[in-house]
Amino acid sequence: MSSFNGVPIPSHGQKIEYSNGQYRVPDHPIIPFIEGDGTGRDIWKAASRVFDAAVEKAYHGKRAVAWYEIFAGEKAKARFGTWLPDDSVNAIREFRIAIKGPLTTPVGGGIRSLNVTLRQVLDLYACVRPVKYYSGVPSPVKHPERMNVIIYRENTEDVYAGIEWEQGTPEVARLIEFLNKEMLKGGKKQVRLDSGVGIKPISITGTKRLVRMAIQHALENKLKSVTLVHKGNIQKFTEGAFRKWGYELATEEFRNQVVTERESWIIDNKDKNPSLSVEQNANLIEPGLEFATDEFRQTIHKEVSDCLDSIYATHGKGAWKKKLLINDRIADSIFQQVVTRADEYTVLATPNLNGDYISDACAAQVGGLGIAPGGNIGDGYAIFEATHGTAPKYADKDVINPGSVILSGVMMFRFLGWGEAADLIEHGLERTIEQKKVTYDFERLMEGATKVKTSEFASCLIENMQVPVAAD
């Protein structure tokens, strides 16, 4: 192919290659972009200047992005009569990594949603949202700087699988009859006849590949923990299974690099008191065990002896403290803890629905969606994107905050291994906000701030870029 949507491929660029789980990024990678609808136009113009300036400053011309425009949303509809031309999907498939602004979701239905289509076609199974505080950003909490987490949200299943039937239809009547008369026959539970019904599938495949990606990220970046977030106390065979399979994956595939929270207690007890018996150790990790059933007691004893037999040699005598900690938290409790003890968490791995909520809840603490970046990532493909919508009432006014798409670019550069460019952008952004030169959304929340336009914010950010210490 020499063109997509009739636009020639940049002749000075090369393709990003992917094999055996590794990307090979050339010095002039072709990266497709979708500028987005509404304010997407404003923020893309600003962000692309920032990206190019950072890459130039970091690599002095040795590296540069060969940007390649592809079309979706209103611009595609106007030019090609379709909201999402096949060629735009094909170009992302060809070049693997793309970045996009927000797109209008056309009202009226019957139209392919770009996000859903790309997610399905390229199997982008993880929605990744780093949430971190930049000094000076207005925040509703006392210690926003304590938050620095990256959320890996499963992106393909759970109640988002789209398997649901509307109340009052013959289909739902059939399903309810099947449930009540066959699956729930003879029990106390029945589904009310006037219900709509949705199905919540959570699979081993979907869970394990998501948790694997989260753990790999934590190991590569030397982070201290991965927390499995779930509502398994109530939804045992879906959310509870997510927890179980998450631990299974961690201990089967990363045995030597990880310790689970319970293993860490068992080993620490033994470290502190080497003569501790299995029974005594079990009583410490499970207070009140002496009052439990025999069967439960035996299970805990076995857990303790299995743990010590299998990993005390490798993880004992304090070695566990250097391993990646795998723990889990119930969804409602994590919502409290990211407010009260945000610094205890670094990576959260979640099923789809909980991840949707917790991503925005975390983002709200550090400045909101206007500066929250995101990426949809699969094996061999990734699309980075602004997490907010098109904010149409501000379109073409050059006023909106470009932070979200700029920081999505930071994520993308880190993903490509261009950390120096990413650092420059982050430093420039932080400095600009510290100087209180901000767009309207922050200005109205900050005392003594100067309101700047989208384009001016980008210019200030570029001026504020300095070569970070590591790249000196």
Ligand SMILES: NC(=O)c1ccc[n+]([C@@H]2O[C@H](COP(=O)([O-])OP(=O)(O)OC[C@H]3O[C@@H](n4cnc5c(N)ncnc54)[C@H](O)[C@@H]3O)[C@@H](O)[C@H]2O)c1
């Ligand atoms: N990823 C996407 O493509 C995406 C995501 C969400 C919504 N949408 C679409 O965007 C359109 C508008 O949706 P909406 O109004 O619900 O949400 P929105 O995020 O576009 O805007 C809601 C409000 O948030 C504020 N806001 C959003 N982004 C901002 C920024 N960068 N800087 C400053 N303020 C900002 C504005 O006050 C805006 O009016 C709809 O068509 C919707 O479907 C697209």
